[in-house]
Amino acid sequence: MDDICRKIRSEILNVSNKSGHGHIPTSFSIVEMLTAVYQTMRHDPKRPDMPERDLFVLSKGHASLGFYCTLAAHGYFSFEDVYEFGGFDSRFGCHPDRTKVPGVEASTGSLGHGIGIAVGMALAAKIAGTKRKVYTLIGDGESNEGSVWEAVMVAVNTRLDNLTVLYDNNQSQGRCLPIGNPAERFTAFGCDVSEVHGHDLAAIKQALAKPTDRVRILVCNTVKGYGCETLSENVYEWHRRAPKPDELTKLQGELHAGAI
Amino acid sequence: MRAQFKNTVSELAAQDDSIVIVLGDISVYMFKDFWEKHPNRFYNMGICENTLVSVTAGLSSQGFNPFVHTICPFLTDRSLEQIKLDMCYNNFAGNIVTCGATFDYAWDGATHHAYTDLASLRMLPNMEVLHLGSKREVDALIRSQYRSPRPTYYRLSDHPHTIETNTEFGKxxxxxxxxxxxxxxxxxxxxxxxxxxxxxxxxxxxxxxxxxxxxxxxxxxxxxxxxxxxxxxxxxxxxxxxxxxxxxxxxxxxxxxxxxxxxxxxxxxxxxxxxxxxxxxxxxxxxxxxxxxxxx
Missing domain, CATH: 3.40.50.920 (Rossmann fold)
Structure with missing residues (x-):
């Protein structure tokens, strides 16, 4: 695991412990995806509204804790700022609000919305004739929503080669409505699909760097709770739960085991 | 009123590059001239009302003044959550224009009737809600509101009145x-x-x-x-x-x-x-x- 990704996961645990909130396994699932995007796209944490910046939309908004810690790791604010996560007056809600948090481009939470907004952003960049790229991260559970597939059809039909959709394939919907083989489905919809190991930062960055003339889909094969055995083996128990102090010590130990 | 909508928006678009049309496969032929003049600002996007609204919000987020248009109940009832969250909660503006007011599609039955759109949208924070009655009102209120920082709903009908009214927004x-x-x-x-x-x-x-x-x-x-x-x-x-x-x-x-x-x-x-x-x-x-x- 890359140091920055371990640091982000460590802070996700700290924030959850201090705040009593957080979807930890789903946040752990996307750390490498988020890091790859923020190490690839044009952005400036000191100027979050930089006009020529690329845009990222977290469509699966319930993974906000992973998002905030990734933004903190890239200099948008400090990790300590995020410790107020979920508090009454906090900027950092359990779903992100673009009017409160620098670096958040769209407020999300209800599933199946962010990708459509991202399609509109990418279309805007095309109409304006800019080189802006738009990235969005969707969940496999979220992809039960029909609006996800509407948005993909529209993106393909409007030839948005500036749009990249990262698909968090952490098998969260095996219990109800599995997507099956998402790469096949997105290919059938006309997208340029790459399938990568979702916890291999270099592989994701390499896939993002590959030129394309179509809507790009990165099916990232991930593990919920990746990095801590206790989380990855007890996903349902830890779906929405904050670690107590003794559990935090244990999870931090698992996360850092073999790190040196 | 639909023709007036098209005429007014076309006139504005000739001077204003920020206007983008997003259609749900309705009024497409009527907008033929607009399509020919501004092909990169005209999108007959498909029969996918949820995405029409989300895309409109995304366009608005980047400084455009989009108009999303299709049949009333399908846009406002089906996509109420997209209007609520992607436009109102996100504070992204944009213009929602519907046809098929109340019983305009009488012969098509209750699936095409519109009863609740005005009441539902009126309850959404940030929303501006217009029940336009005449062509004059369509022209005046589109001109005054299409750049509003808030999302604006314009309800059009095929049965306008011809009575002189004050066309000032909010009056x-x-x-x-x-x-x-x-x-x-x-x-x-x-x-x-x-x-x-x-x-x-x-x-x-x-x-x-x-x-x-x-x-x-x-x-x-x-x-x-x-x-x-x-x-x-x-x-x-x-x-x-x-x-x-x-x-x-x-x-x-x-x-x-x-x-x-x-x-x-x-x-x-x-x-x-x-x-x-x-x-x-x-x-x-x-x-x-x-x-x-x-x-x-």
Whole structure:
């Protein structure tokens, strides 16, 4: 695991412990995806509204804790700022609000919305004739929503080669409505699909760097709770739960085991 | 009104590169000229109302002034959450323009009727809600509001009225002020029938095209009268109710799906919104008032 990704996961645990909130396994699932995007796209944490910046939309908004810690790791604010996560007056809600948090481009939470907004952003960049790229991260559970597939059809039909959709394939919907083989489905919809190991930062960055003339889909094969055995083996128990102090010590130990 | 919408937007777009049209496979031929003149600002995006609204929000987020347009219930009922979250909650503006007001598609049945759009959208924070009644109102209010920082809803109909009204955003119009103890309040195209019904009756008549924000100052002027709201949709009665402690009644839609076909006139007649029925409802209120006064 890359140091920055371990640091982000460590802070996700700290924030959850201090705040009593957080979807930890789903946040752990996307750390490498988020890091790859923020190490690839044009952005400036000191100027979050930089006009020529690329845009990222977290469509699966319930993974906000992973998002905030990734933004903190890239200099948008400090990790300590995020410790107020979920508090009454906090900027950092359990779903992100673009009017409160620098670096958040769209407020999300209800599933199946962010990708459509991202399609509109990418279309805007095309109409304006800019080189802006738009990235969005969707969940496999979220992809039960029909609006996800509407948005993909529209993106393909409007030839948005500036749009990249990262698909968090952490098998969260095996219990109800599995997507099956998402790469096949997105290919059938006309997208340029790459399938990568979702916890291999270099592989994701390499896939993002590959030129394309179509809507790009990165099916990232991930593990919920990746990095801590206790989380990855007890996903349902830890779906929405904050670690107590003794559990935090244990999870931090698992996360850092073999790190040196 | 749809043609006026197209004409006004086309005129504006000739001077303003920020205008983008997003259609749900409706009014496409009508916008042919626009398509030819501005091919990169015209998108017949598909029959996918949820995504139409989300894309509109995304366009707005990047500084464009988009117009999303399709049939009323499909855009406003089906995509209510996209309007609520992607536009209102995100504070992304944009223009939502619908056709097929109330019973415009009478012959298509209740799936195509629009009862709740004005009431639903009026309750959303940040929203501006317009029940436009005439071509003049379409032209004036699109021009004044299309760059609004808030999302704006424009409800169009195929049966506009031709009555002169104040076209200023947020303002109502007093069409009759007889100092009468009964005031009829209405909105949108049904004004044609209301005007005919009330023309020679001793009542005041007040009209609104803007349901949110409602013209509270104007309503206050009639506070001391009984108010009869005549409207072929939900939303106006609730908007007027923002002014507290009024004496109000509603004459309009029944709490039922209007499961007939025919024309808008057929259905209006069946549910009491043709001129004769409205007149009768107003006369009943006048008679009730007289009876109550005599009893006192």
């Amino acid at each position: 109502g119009t007093v069409l009759k002020d007889e100092g009468a103890p009964l005031t009829v309040m209405t909105a949108g195209p049904i004004l044609t029938n209301v005007m005919e019904a009330c023309r020679d009756l001793p009542v005041n008549l007040v009209y609104f095209h803007t349901l949110k924000p409602i013209d509270k100052a104007l309503i206050e002027q009639f506070r001391d009268t009984e108010i009869l709201v005549v409207h072929d949709a939900y939303g106006l009665y609730e908007a007027i109710s923002e002014v507290p402690a009024l004496r109000m009644r509603y004459h309009g839609l029944p709490d039922a799906f209007c499961g007939w076909y025919g024309t808008v006139h057929d259905i209006r007649k069946r549910i009491g919104l043709d001129p004769a029925s409205i007149r009768s409802a107003v006369q009943t209120r006048l008679a009730d008032r007289s009876q109550a006064a005599r009893a006192r």
